[in-house]
Amino acid sequence: MAIDPSDLDSFQSLAPLGQAGLAALAPLLVSTRYRAGAQICREGDEGDACYLLLEGSVIVTKSLPDGRKVKLATLPQGTLFGQAGLVPGQVRTADVKAEGNVTILSLTRATLMWALGRGQEWAVAMQAIVAVNLVQQLRSALDRLSELANAEDAQAEISGTKRADARKATSVSATFSGARSRAKGAAASDGSTSGGFTPEAPTTNGLLDMLRATESALASAGFDTENVEFVLDDDQLRTGEARGIS
Amino acid sequence: MQAPGAFLAALDVHERNRLLAGADERQFASGDSLLVLGVEGSSMFLITAGEVTVSRGDADLAVLGPGAAIGEMALLDPAPRSATVRAKGKVTAIELDRATVWGMLADGDSAAVKVLQGITATVCERLADVNHKVQNEVVRPRGNVFKRLFSSVFGK
Numbered sequence: 001m002a003i004d005p006s007d008l009d010s011f012q013s014l015a016p017l018g019q020a021g022l023a024a025l026a027p028l029l030v031s032t033r034y035r036a037g038a039q040i041c042r043e044g045d046e047g048d049a050c051y052l053l054l055e056g057s058v059i060v061t062k063s064l065p066d067g068r069k070v071k072l073a074t075l076p077q078g079t080l081f082g083q084a085g086l087v088p089g090q091v092r093t094a095d096v097k098a099e100g101n102v103t104i105l106s107l108t109r110a111t112l113m114w115a116l117g118r119g120q121e122w123a124v125a126m127q128a129i130v131a132v133n134l135v136q137q138l139r140s141a142l143d144r145l146s147e148l149a150n151a152e153d154a155q156a157e158i159s160g161t162k163r164a165d166a167r168k169a170t171s172v173s174a175t176f177s178g179a180r181s182r183a184k185g186a187a188a189s190d191g192s193t194s195g196g197f198t199p200e201a202p203t204t205n206g207l208l209d210m211l212r213a214t215e216s217a218l219a220s221a222g223f224d225t226e227n228v229e230f231v232l233d234d235d236q237l238r239t240g241e242a243r244g245i246s
Numbered sequence: 247m248q249a250p251g252a253f254l255a256a257l258d259v260h261e262r263n264r265l266l267a268g269a270d271e272r273q274f275a276s277g278d279s280l281l282v283l284g285v286e287g288s289s290m291f292l293i294t295a296g297e298v299t300v301s302r303g304d305a306d307l308a309v310l311g312p313g314a315a316i317g318e319m320a321l322l323d324p325a326p327r328s329a330t331v332r333a334k335g336k337v338t339a340i341e342l343d344r345a346t347v348w349g350m351l352a353d354g355d356s357a358a359v360k361v362l363q364g365i366t367a368t369v370c371e372r373l374a375d376v377n378h379k380v381q382n383e384v385v386r387p388r389g390n391v392f393k394r395l396f397s398s399v400f401g402k
Contacts, residue, residue: 064381087363087370093377116363119354127359128322128351131366135323138369141376142328148383 003029003105010078011052016129021122028115029105034098041096047085049106050130053077056102062094074099083130086112253292253315253364261357268346274333281317281331289343290318290365296337302329309334318365321347 005026008014017025029052034040040051043063053075060072060081072094075081084090086109107126115123254262272291274280280291283302293314300308300316307329310316316331321344342361350358 084370084373087367089367090370090374093374116356116359119356121354124351124354124359124362127362127366131362131369132322134366134369134373135319138319138373138376139323139325139328141373141380145376145380145383148380 003027003031007054007105008052011080012078013080013129013133014052014126016125017122021125024115024120024122025107025126028111029107032104032106034102034104036098036100038098039095040098040102040104041082041092041094043092043095045092047082047087047090047092048110049082049085049108050080051082051085052105052107053079053081054103054105057099058096058102058104059099060094060096080133083133085109086127086130253313253361256360256364257357261355261360264350264355265342265357265361266340268342268350270341272339272341274337274339276333276335278333278337279330280333280337280339281327281329283328283330284326286324286326287317287320288324288345289341290321291316291331291339291341294338294340297334298331298337299334300329300331315364315368318368320344321361321365 003026005019005022008022008026014022014025031054040058041047055077057077058075058081060075061069062072063069075096081096082092084093086107088109112123112126116127254265257265271294274296280298281287293310293312293316295312297309297311298314298316299306300310310331317327319325320327321342324344347358347361351362
C-alpha cells in the first residue's frame, strides 16, 4: 500500500524533515494494520524499527521487577515511538498493544542505515531527531533517578519532566548558529560539501533547513518527547499501580 | 557502556581525519577537570591516553580510560553537565565541539553521522540502565512493605 507523504503531516516530530524529506521517507515506510488488542512490541524482544502511529491509539505497559504490570501511557495518533529500535542490539523496554484497530508505519533500521549510507538528507535529519529525543529522555531519567536517590522523604515531589520541558526551549539554538556559519563558510569557499564522500552529496542548504527545522520543532512546546518513548514517568507509574493491571 | 574506542572504531581513516581536523587535542594534568557538574558545556571528549575519574558529589562513579567518550549528551542537547570528570594522572583527549559536529552533519559528512550514531547507541544503553534503576527505586518501598507484611504474618 502506497503511503502518501501528506499522511505524515500529522507527525510533529517529523516536521524537521520538510516536504522534501517526507516525500523521500514515505515510500520507504511499511504500513501494518493491527486489530484491537494485538501486540505490536514485546518487552525484551530486540527492536529493528521505529513506529509512526497513523491511525488509532496504542497502550504501553511494562513489567516491574516485582512481577506487577503497570500501564505507562496511551499514545495517540501522530506519535513516533520505539525509537530505540533504530539502535542495534537494543531490546524493547515495554509491551505495546493496539487499543482499537490501528495502522502503524514502520521505519526499519535497515532502511535508515541504507539511506544514511547514501547520505540522504532525510536520514541524517531522522537520526538527529532520534538522537536528540533519546538524550532528552535520558536527562529526564537521570533527573528522576537523582531525585529518587536524594529523596529522604517518601513524599518528595518528583518533577524531572517539568525541568526537562523548560530546557527544551533553549536546547539547540547555540548549536545551529554555529552550524550555519560553518556551512556558509564551506559553501563560499568551494561551493561543495567538505567531505565529498557520497555520490549523492546533499546540498548544504537542504539539510541545513532540515536541521534548522529540528531546532524550531524542539523549541516549540508541541514537540512532546516525554510521551513518545518508554521513560518511566512517576505519575503514570502511580496511575498504573492504582489501576493494577497485574 | 560504550566499549573502548567504539566511537572512533566505526570511522574509516578518511572519516577519522575529517573529524580530527575539526577537533582540538587537549592535555590535562592530574586533577584537572574536563567537565564540572552543573556547568553547561558544549563539547564532548574522547580519551586517547590516560584515565579519568567520573564523580558526583562525594561519590566516585567510574574510572574511564582510552577510547571512552564523555560529555557526549552536550553535543545534542546543551545542559549542565551531569557529573564531574577529572584527570587521574596525565590525560590526552580529543575535544569535539557541538558547532563543528552539527556543521559536519549539515554537510552530510559520514564522519559526523557515525559520531551521531555512536552517541545514540551510548545514550540508549544508559537510558535502559537508568530506567532500570528508577524502576528499582520506585518498586523498593512497596517490596519492603510486602516483606514486612510477610514477616508479620509468618512471624519470621
